[in-house]
Amino acid sequence: MNKRLIFFLLIGLGFCFLGIFLSGCGQTTQSDSSSSTSSIGIISIRGTLTSGQIQSSAITAKSGVKILAASASAVPDYTVVAIGKNNGGVFFADSKTDNSGNFTIGNLPSGESFYIEILDSNNRLTAPVAFGDSSGKAIMAVTPEAQTTIEVGDIVFDSDKSAAAAATEPTSFLDNNAQARVKDGEITVPVGAGNFGKGTGEAKYSGAYNSQKIDGDEDGLPNIFDADLNGDGIVNEIDGLYTMESFTKTDKDKSSSVYVFSNLKIEYSNSNSFDYEQYLHLAMGITPDPDKVNSISSVNLVSGPSCISKMKVFSVPGTTLEAIPAPGTLWSNTSYKLYKSENGGATAGWAISVNGVEPYINGSGDLKAGDIFKFKITYTDGSSEYITKMLNFIFTDIPRLVEYSFNNGSAWNTPPAILEGGTSTMTTASTSEITLKWSRPKDENGAEIIGADYTFEYSPAKGVSDVPEITKIENDSGSSTYLEATQDFAGLLDPGSSFLIGICIRSVANDNAAQNIWFNRDGSW
DSSP, X not given: OEEEEEOHHHHHHHHHHHHHHHHTOXXXXXXXXXXXXXXXXXXXXXXXXXXXXEEEEEEEOTTSOEEEEXXXXXXXXXXXXXXXXXXXXXXXXXXXXXXXXXXXXXXXXXXXXEEEEEEOTTSBEEEEEEOEEETTEEEOEEOOTTOSEEEEEEEEEETTTTEEEESBOOXXXXXXXXXXXXXXXXXXXXXXXXXXXXXXXXXXXXXXXXTTSTTTTOSSOOGGGOSSTTOSSSOHHHHTGGGGOOOOOSOTTSOEEEEEEEEEEEEGGGTTTOOHHHHEEEEEEEEEOGGGGGGEEEEEEEEOOGGGGGOEEEEOOSEESSOOOOTTOBGGGGTSEEEEEEETXXXXXXXXXXXXOOBOBTTBOSBOXXXXXXXXXXXXXXXXXXXXXEOOOOOOSOOEEXXXXXXXTSSOBOOOOOOTTSOOEEEEXXXXXXXXXXXOOBOTTSOBOOSOEEEEEEESSTTOOEEEEEEEESSOOSOSSSEEEEEEOTTTSOSOSEXXXXXXXXXXXXXXXXXXXXXXXXXXX
């Protein structure tokens, strides 16, 4: 399948913005209950966040109270977030936890139940909160019933289990219909804790995924904070379920969607020595309903991981409709602004691509799956809304060439050693038909990324920006050690002495990473 895409980093990220626009990401999760939001500002949730230990079996006190966890000391400077079970609304606490660990989430809608999540001081998802157990599953949501304040008491964060639980079961507030699978040997630690819901190991979901629920794979994480909604081991951007991640909408007539993802494209000769801060790019954008474009006056990031202070402007995709800062400008100097742009003559939305940060690997670095980005959309009438997106995964590597062949794999050639400042050219291609074999890239946990498409990008010369791309593998199953594909380039390339092939992994949401290699031509084709 041929399609025209923008190539290389500067313009390549621009087209991925358009891809998101066309895909329509971030639709509101549908209700899994007959109840609905009837009014705003009625309900509040109050509690205290502490450190401590979650019990592997409940203890019932003489008073009949079920003890789920043992509190230790207060946890300050964390953020507590409520997510509506029925409408998917995201509601942040009025402020971070104070020195005593206290928090309040106000201005909540009535007629709703709420999941509670904990973000650490770096604005990274650190723990889902369980409130009870029933029939071998954890109860993950509370509901106010007829009251206006939900007092959850101590919420105990167990860092060893990457989970949190109410110290004592708040019986009168439990929503027994919000249940999750639990880890082996636990009663309130959901299988999604510590892995952002990625469906591997015991978190893998073998049941029938229910797309109408806020937690359709029962891993304990609501959609907005679940990197793998259906628990199949393939993250949302790759299998297309990113379109179901929910977000806050304060006005149903002002709907927008959001994306945050990474790109990484590297020349072959630089494959072992590239600088993440230069080549790893984070693409962010807001795609409004086309009818609402003219009602938006500005879009800014208002909170994110601490590394946003290091981020530098790299580019704005598409044709910009307002002045943009020079590449290399600290993004903080713009108040973390996103810029209005268009593609094909139509306004696509507000976007930016930034660099200057590294992935978090082996205990050090910046960006990591679970990082939470919160954007503010300001409208021309003075109103505003907030939209939240979690970074579900990040490229830490690229597809890597293992072997190549000119006769459909009957004789394989070993590529040259990867040397900084060395060559990215394999050899002279004696035929127009070329077969490449490569390894999969890895995510931030060192796991191979599966389920994605692979394409060959190709160009007759360096510096050519508008180049074709051919899909070679769809929905990689992960069953083979290496991947390989063949392409006949006869008639596809203009005359030239050399040409490029980019081995590119691409998600449905347009996350992409590539290794760029070169071949000379012998003039016979």
